[in-house]
Structure formats: C-alpha cells, structure tokens
C-alpha cells in the first residue's frame with residue numbers, strides 16, 4: 725500500500741449531493757469516512773454510492789451504549805460490507821466483546837467480509853487538562869489511551885483510533901497486527917481547529933499509524949485538490 729492509500733478522507737458534509745461533489749473533485753482518493761453527520765442525513769444510501777465507485781469505506785458511527793444495543797448496532801452495520809467500523813472503548817469490556825462477535829455474525833448473515841472493528845481510545849479533540857478536569861480521569865493521558873487500546877485488543881477488536889501523539893506508544897505495546905487509525909493529523913500549513921493532539925502526516929506515519937484521517941486541511945482548503953496533492957507529495961518525500 726502506498727502512502728496515498730493510507731489517507732482516509734472524511735465526508736463531513738450535510739448531504740449526499742455535497743458528498744458526491746467531494747468524491748468527484750478528489751478522484752484519486754480511494755478511502756472515505758462516513759461519519760455521524762452524513763450518515764444521519766443520508767442513511768446507508770451513501771455507502772452504495774461509494775461502493776459503486778469502488779471506494780473503501782470507514783463507517784465512523786462511534787457507537788456507545790450497553791452491550792446488547794452495541795452488539796445489535798454492530799451486527800446491522802457489518803451487513804453493509806464496510807471496511808472499518810468504530811465504537812468507543814468506554815463502552816466497557818462486555819460491550820466490546822459482544823461487538824466483536826456481532827460484526828462477525830452480521831457480515832456472515834449478509835455474505836460480506838466483516839469490517840475491522842476499532843475502538844476510540846480518547847477523542848483527539850480532548851487535551852490532558854480536559855481528561856483530568858472535565859472527565860475526572862485520574863490517569864495521565866498516554867496511560868489512559870494505552871489502557872483503552874489494550875482493553876480493546878484483549879476483547880478481540882482489530883484496532884484503535886488514537887491521536888498521532890500516542891501512536892508510537894500504542895504500536896510498541898499492541899504490536900504490528902493491531903490497526904492504528906489516527907485523526908487529528910495536521911500538515912504544518914493547516915489550522916488545528918478543534919484538534920487538541922496533532923502531528924503532521926509524515927510524523928504520524930513514521931510513528932506507526934496504519935491510516936491517517938485528514939479532513940479540513942483538504943476539504944476546507946481554497947483548493948482541495950491542491951491540498952490533497954501537497955499532502956501526498958509531502959508523504960512521498962519521507963516514505
């Protein structure tokens with residue numbers, strides 16, 4: 725896989741028309757993320773749009789509920805034949821285990837390949853300060869994210885979502901077969917926005933990320949195609 729195929733572009737737009745416009749504008753992007761805004765707006769129709777164009781799909785619905793409900797949602801989502809699916813590690817062990825089993829069952833029902841199920845360790849918009857003072861978590865941030873990733877791995881998940889700042893530590897502790905997907909990635913020339921823990925694309929890949937989720941540095945740029953090409957060129961220069 726070349727570095728360009730390791731970039732996932734989030735379709736954080738309001739409707740199907742806006743999503744199709746982005747997909748067509750960025751024709752060399754192979755992997756797209758459908759998140760809460762677009763899926764709530766279009767439902768599964770957008771997944772068919774992406775499949776008909778042979779795109780890979782990260783369905784980032786970040787489930788967070790009791791074990792029975794999470795398992796039901798994962799079973800249903802796995803039937804869509806997507807490549808990646810998320811839930812929050814903070815659902816707890818029982819829910820993570822039930823979710824891991826449910827994606828296998830859902831995919832088997834539909835005769836599709838099961839998605840890689842990956843757990844959110846700690847949203848990349850949150851800082852150490854917020855972890856301590858708002859969420860009242862009495863662990864240092866690196867230790868907390870590692871605990872979340874190890875719990876997900878123990879419960880049979882395929883990987884975790886983490887910020888690029890923690891990815892080297894997670895890679896070292898979770899091994900090479902555990903998928904690490906990093907949002908919060910920012911080229912030096914892009915605004916951080918609401919991302920609290922970020923590194924550049926080259927730094928994130930060098931630290932051990934399998935995939936980078938890069939949205940607004942591309943989609944909010946004056947020329948999204950140029951921003952995409954610039955990121956790809958920066959990665960080629962260091963890989």
Ligand SMILES: O=c1ccn([C@@H]2O[C@H](COP(=O)(O)O)[C@@H](O)[C@H]2O)c(=O)[nH]1
Pocket residue numbers: 734736757759844846847848849885907908909917919937938939940941
């Ligand atoms: O911890 C997380 C989990 C998911 N995301 C999602 O990634 C993209 C990032 O978009 P940018 O525009 O590059 O900030 C977005 O869809 C988030 O929902 C995340 O940022 N952090």
